Amino acid sequence: MDHAEENEILAATQRYSVDRPIFSHPVLQERLHKKDKVPDSIGDKLKQAFICTPKKIRNIIYMFLPITKWLPAYKFKEYVLGDLVSGISTGVLQLPQGLAFAMLAAVPPVFGLYSSFYPVIMYCFLGTSRHISIGPFAVISLMIGAVAVRLVPDDIVIPGGVNATNGTEARDALRVKVAMSVTLLSGIIQSTVAVLQNVKNLNVCSLGVGLMVFGLLLGGKEFNERFKEKLPAPIPLEFFAVVMGTGISAGFNLQESYNVDVVGTLPLGLLPPANPDTSLFHLVYVDAIAIAIVGFSVTISMAKTLANKHGYQVDGNQELIALGLCNSIGSLFQTFSISCSLSRSLVQEGTGGKTQLAGCLASLMILLVILATGFLFESLPQAVLSAIVIVNLKGMFMQFSDLPFFWRTSKIELTIWLTTFVSSLFLGLDYGLITAVIIALLTVIYRTQSPSYKVLGQLPDTDVYIDIDAFEEVKEIPGIKIFQINAPIYYANSDLYSSALKRKTGVNPAHIMGARRKAMRKYAKEVGNANMANATVVKVDAAVDGEDGTKPEEEEDEIKFPPVVTKSTFPEELQRFMPPGDNIHTIILDFTQVNFIDSVGVKTLAGIVKEYGDVGIYVYLAGCSAQVVNDLTQNRFFENPALKKLLFHSIHDAVLGSQVREALAEQEASAPPPQEDSEPNATPEA
Numbered sequence: 031m032d033h034a035e036e037n038e039i040l041a042a043t044q045r046y047s048v049d050r051p052i053f054s055h056p057v058l059q060e061r062l063h064k065k066d067k068v069p070d071s072i073g074d075k076l077k078q079a080f081i082c083t084p085k086k087i088r089n090i091i092y093m094f095l096p097i098t099k100w101l102p103a104y105k106f107k108e109y110v111l112g113d114l115v116s117g118i119s120t121g122v123l124q125l126p127q128g129l130a131f132a133m134l135a136a137v138p139p140v141f142g143l144y145s146s147f148y149p150v151i152m153y154c155f156l157g158t159s160r161h162i163s164i165g166p167f168a169v170i171s172l173m174i175g176a177v178a179v180r181l182v183p184d185d186i187v188i189p190g191g192v193n194a195t196n197g198t199e200a201r202d203a204l205r206v207k208v209a210m211s212v213t214l215l216s217g218i219i220q221s222t223v224a225v226l227q228n229v230k231n232l233n234v235c236s237l238g239v240g241l242m243v244f245g246l247l248l249g250g251k252e253f254n255e256r257f258k259e260k261l262p263a264p265i266p267l268e269f270f271a272v273v274m275g276t277g278i279s280a281g282f283n284l285q286e287s288y289n290v291d292v293v294g295t296l297p298l299g300l301l302p303p304a305n306p307d308t309s310l311f312h313l314v315y316v317d318a319i320a321i322a323i324v325g326f327s328v329t330i331s332m333a334k335t336l337a338n339k340h341g342y343q344v345d346g347n348q349e350l351i352a353l354g355l356c357n358s359i360g361s362l363f364q365t366f367s368i369s370c371s372l373s374r375s376l377v378q379e380g381t382g383g384k385t386q387l388a389g390c391l392a393s394l395m396i397l398l399v400i401l402a403t404g405f406l407f408e409s410l411p412q413a414v415l416s417a418i419v420i421v422n423l424k425g426m427f428m429q430f431s432d433l434p435f436f437w438r439t440s441k442i443e444l445t446i447w448l449t450t451f452v453s454s455l456f457l458g459l460d461y462g463l464i465t466a467v468i469i470a471l472l473t474v475i476y477r478t479q480s481p482s483y484k485v486l487g488q489l490p491d492t493d494v495y496i497d498i499d500a501f502e503e504v505k506e507i508p509g510i511k512i513f514q515i516n517a518p519i520y521y522a523n524s525d526l527y528s529s530a531l532k533r534k535t536g537v538n539p540a541h542i543m544g545a546r547r548k549a550m551r552k553y554a555k556e557v558g559n560a561n562m563a564n565a566t567v568v569k570v571d572a573a574v575d576g577e578d579g580t581k582p583e584e585e586e587d588e589i590k591f592p593p594v595v596t597k598s599t600f601p602e603e604l605q606r607f608m609p610p611g612d613n614i615h616t617i618i619l620d621f622t623q624v625n626f627i628d629s630v631g632v633k634t635l636a637g638i639v640k641e642y643g644d645v646g647i648y649v650y651l652a653g654c655s656a657q658v659v660n661d662l663t664q665n666r667f668f669e670n671p672a673l674k675k676l677l678f679h680s681i682h683d684a685v686l687g688s689q690v691r692e693a694l695a696e697q698e699a700s701a702p703p704p705q706e707d708s709e710p711n712a713t714p715e716a
Contacts, residue, residue, distance in 0.1 A: 052686045055659075055677030096348065097155045100385060109384040116383030117391025119266065120163050123374050124392050125399060126268035127166060129293065129407070130415035134171035135366045136178040136205050139293045139415070142166055143400050144301070145365040149356035150393035154386045156352035158344045159333035161383055163374035163392070164356065166366070168419065170325055174366045176458065177212050177317045178205040181310070208314070209366040210306040215318035216325070216367045217357025243271050243417035251421065264377055268418050275414035276407055284411060291412040296404035303362045320463045325357075325369035326350055332370045336379055442473050481517035483530040486620060486681070493682035495620075509613060510688055511535040512652075512681060514620035519631035528634055537614050539641045546645075616688040617642055620681055622653035632665035639676065648691070651677050652684040 051057055070078070092099045124146050132142025146165045153164040182204040250267040258264065284290040311318075326349070333344045357367050378388055399407070436444035449469045454462025487498035487506045495512060496504045506512075513531050517523065532538040619638075627635065639649045654662070654677060668674050678684035 052690065053679035053683045054687055055674045055679075058679050093345075093348065094351070095155060096158050096345075097386070100160075104385065104387070109387075112382030112384045113388040114391060116378050116381040116388040118395065119264070119381040120374050120378045120383070120388060121392035121395030122266040122269040123377055124163070124165055124371075124396060126272040126415070126418055127371065127374065128396065129272070129410070130268075130418040131166035131168060131171040132366075133412065133415055134168060134175050134419060135166070135209055136175040136182075137209050137366060138202050138206070140296050140400075140404065141206060141209070141364060141366060143296075143396055143404070144363060145360065145368055146396045147393045147400060148360045148363045148365050149368045150389050150396075152356045152359060153352055154390040154393075156348070156355055157386055158348050158352075159329075159337060160342065160385050161336040161340070161375060161379040161388075162329065162333050162370045163378045163389055164329075165368050165371055165374065167325075167328065167369040167371050169328070170321060170367050170369045173317065173321055173324070174209050174212060177314050178208045181208050181313060206364060207307050208310060210304070210361045210364055211308065211310040212314040212318055212321065213357050213365060213367045214306040214308075214361035215311055215314060216321035217354045217359070217361060218318075241417075243275060243414050244420060247271060247417055247421040248424070251424075258380070262381075264380065271414055271418065272407065272410055276410040279411050280409040285409065293408055293410045293412065293415070296408055298401060298404055300400060301364055304364060306361050316461075316464075321367050323463065325367060326353055328372070329353060329370040332372060332375050336375065339379075442477070446470055446473060475522060478517045478520070479523045479526060481515050481523065483527075483534050484514045484516075485534050486512040486514055488685070493680070495681045507685060509615045509692065510618060510685060511537055511614055511616070512618045512620055512685075514623065516623040518624055518626045518628075519634070520626070520628040521630035524631045524634035527631075528638055531617075531619075531638065535614075535617065537617065537642075537647065539645045539647070542645045614647060615692055616648045616650060616684075618650045618652050618678075618681060618684045618688070620652050621655070621658055622681075624658055625655065627658055627661045629665050632662060632667050635662075636667060639673075648688065649676060650684040650688065652681045653679070 053061075125143075128142035128146035129139040130142070132139045132145070135142070150164050157164065182201055184201070186201060186204075247267050250265060254261065254264040254267070279285065279290065279292060285292045330344070330346050330349055333349060337344045353369070357365075360368070378392075383389075432447065433444065436447055446466065446469055450462060450466035453465035457465065484497045484499070485506075486495040487504040488495055489501075489504055497514075498504050498506055513535055515527060515530075519527055619635075635651075642649050659677070662668060678687055
């Protein structure tokens with residue numbers, strides 16, 4: 031028997047017992063004492079906001095420049111080797127991806143190198159994730175390319191163009207302007223949009239080169255995945271493809287001999303800063319909004335995944351600031367929008383990267399290419415870059431395999447997936463994303479309008495209450511119905527909640543009242559008393575279920591929330607005319623999964639309490655969170671303090687409270703009436 035099995039047996043044999051009062055809301059509040067919180071005055075708040083202390087300044091610097099926190103604590107001997115190896119490995123991958131993703135962005139390849147350098151350096155200073163790789167990302171590049179091609183199509187007429195070469199250069203210059211503008215705007219509002227751009231100008235040789243590289247990359251990636259545990263680092267297939275493709279193209283002069291499109295001129299050196307064309311903002315703002323959403327979502331998702339794996343935290347707000355500044359400032363240096371690359375991030379983390387310094391080292395390798403060795407890649411066939419793009423989009427295509435899973439698990443998520451795909455395909459990624467967001471919000475409303483309703487029962491001899499339809503061992507408690515909802519109660523579903531309560535529990539006050547009237551008529555017919563048929567069915571003994579049973583004075587104004595739970599006196603001789611059924615005396619509403627209730631929901635709840643109270647059934651609320659109690663209080667549900675006795679700390683408290691109440695009522699009913707002495711001084715008979 032292993033240690034885990036011993037622990038399971040030990041846990042199953044342990045018992046616990048708790049000796050405490052039944053916690054209704056008033057009883058629990060008597061046990062609790064709120065902490066005295068003296069609110070700060072406006073002057074104190076202003077003073078606190080504008081006070082300048084060394085600690086506050088240091089925290090602000092740490093917040094906006096995380097490098098000032100992690101760099102002084104850098105453990106050189108422990109981290110430097112991992113960061114160095116990781117930086118080189120990531121840089122080797124970042125070079126071909128930067129060139130390839132520039133094609134997706136519809137800009138010359140050198141701008142992919144710029145986008146792989148400037149933003150990465152800035153993220154090293156501003157980012158909080160130690161492992162993600164910032165730079166060109168396939169989806170973001172597609173979205174940039176969509177805007178550039180839409181505003182500057184291939185057949186655009188360039189004023190002053192004298193030949194095809196000059197026309198192409200002018201067209202590319204305009205596309206770079208568009209990319210800069212949308213990048214600046216996406217940096218300001220962090221948004222993204224895209225459509226898949228087709229690879230053009232294919233001939234037999236280009237097709238052959240592309241297919242060969244595609245096959246090698248695809249097989250190599252499968253090899254990396256299968257043997258990732260045994261390999262010290264993933265094989266940099268993209269880099270090898272670039273080197274071999276460049277060598278073969280240059281050696282056989284493929285451009286001139288077979289008219290194979292190549293990367294072309296890669297000018298050495300960094301370009302001076304330039305102002306993006308802000309006059310294009312009105313044409314690209316929808317795309318920019320989409321870019322911010324997609325870019326940030328991908329980045330924060332990967333950052334949190336790796337942070338959880340390595341036991342640290344990332345600041346989502348600072349990540350948004352970092353991405354925004356990387357894009358907006360980077361656009362001044364003619365970069366296009368960037369995000370987190372999933373494949374490079376896994377390489378950076380898998381090869382031992384410890385800090386943001388690994389990404390910085392990778393960007394320095396790109397800088398080396400920009401300043402000195404870029405000309406070596408001018409003969410690289412574009413078909414090689416196309417193959418790199420397609421292989422890196424494999425993950426997107428593999429998402430089609432999610433369809434059977436969603437079909438089995440969630441039809442709602444399947445609907446969102448299909449709607450997003452179809453709308454993106456026919457409307458473009460920008461409007462496709464907007465459509466997907468709207469559909470997702472509608473599904474949230476639908477889910478809150480169609481929550482799960484359950485009637486709970488007790489696992490015998492425990493305080494555990496479970497769905498009675500799910501387990502055979504679970505039994506209902508006689509006279510008590512426990513009803514659960516797993517959603518908030520608000521204007522959109524409050525009526526549905528009331529209807530589901532009556533349907534699932536089988537206890538409908540209107541039906542009970544109707545059955546009592548029928549019983550009264552049958553009894554009247556039997557005894558021949560016609561007047562009794564029109565008599566009141568329910569007589570109220572006590573309007574308030576309070577300790578003294580007294581009825582409070584009614585105000586002249588209409589009472590919005592029923593303040594009482596009534597008790598009925600239905601004559602026992604009429605019970606034989608009632609249809610058979612459970613004698614329910616208490617309905618317990620389980621609110622443990624209700625996170626808020628609005629004013630409409632409170633009115634519905636008050637109506638439920640009154641409706642059941644009119645037929646002598648108590649309605650208890652169990653497991654209300656502090657937020658729900660506050661919502662009830664603010665909406666004047668507790669206008670009569672007696673209603674607070676309907677609240678209980680847990681389902682078990684409510685069950686015990688109900689049973690104690692019924693036991694006391696039964697004891698009171700069975701007690702002999704007090705006898706009055708006719709003669710005060712009389713002595714008992716012998």
